[in-house]
Each structure stands twice: as C-alpha cells, then as structure tokens.
Amino acid sequence: MVNPEPDSKSRLRLWLRLLKTSRGIEATLRERLRVEFNSTLPRFDVMAALMRHEDGLRMSELAGGLKVSNGNVTGIIERLVEDDMVERVAVKGDRRATKVRLTRGGKVHFEKLAEAHEAWIDELLSAFAPEDADYLSAQLQSVEDQTHD
Structure with a gap:
C-alpha cells in the first residue's frame, strides 16, 4: 500500500504557487507603470500612502507604513518634489520637523495611476469570480x- x-x-x-504568481503580477505591474507612466512601483506605493493621509506624513511615518527604511523613501520623495508631485510642509510646534504630502497635481496624477493599477489587477485576476476572490x-x-501573532 502506498502512503498518501x-x-x-x-x-x-500552494505557497510556491502563491509566491510565483505574486512575483509575476508584481513584474507585470512594474513593467506597465514604467511603460505607460514612466513610473515605478515604489513611487506608486509612496504616492498611495500619501493619498491616504491628506495632511501628510513625516518621513519616519511614511517609511514605517511602507515597512522600509527612511533612506529608501528619501530618494523617491526627492524626485517627487522635483516633479511637483509632493511638497514639504512644516509641522506646527516643531521647527525642525517636516511632513510630505501630495500636491494637487500629485493627487491628479496618482488618481490616473490608481485607476490604471486597479484595471490591471482586475485583468490579471479575472479568472476569479468576485465571490471567489x-x-x-x-x-x-x-x-x-x-x-x-
């Protein structure tokens, strides 16, 4: 008798399939962001985090929310500031502290990115009925x- x-x-x-699938989806998203918007997935992630915080975030809060180091977001923020997508604002009561937040143009641009991102995910996961998803x-x-835990 053969042991089951x-x-x-x-x-x-299942774990290996999830990992392979996740990596494939991420690679597709990276490529589409690059080709269609001349953007990157980390840039998208930073903008998404800032979109959820109208008043902005300190760099440490942004890095913590994204689970990356401050150094990882600093370069992205610098380029977003140069592109007028993000602005630095002073923190009341703390002259040394600043927050970063999306500009009006940054919000408009991110809405386009988010719409495309949602459509891409919908396409890539279209094999799942909504209730299965x-x-x-x-x-x-x-x-x-x-x-x-």
Missing part, C-alpha cells in the same frame, strides 16, 4: 493574522 502524500506537501506547493482574500487574511 502528507498535507504539508499540498500546502508547500472575496473567499480567497479572507483565507489569506487568516494566514496573515496567524503570522502576526
């Missing part, structure tokens, strides 16, 4: 919750 394969093998294959998302959330 342990459940762990199925889960290992919701179910899978909930399952993955439960895994994420376990990894943050």
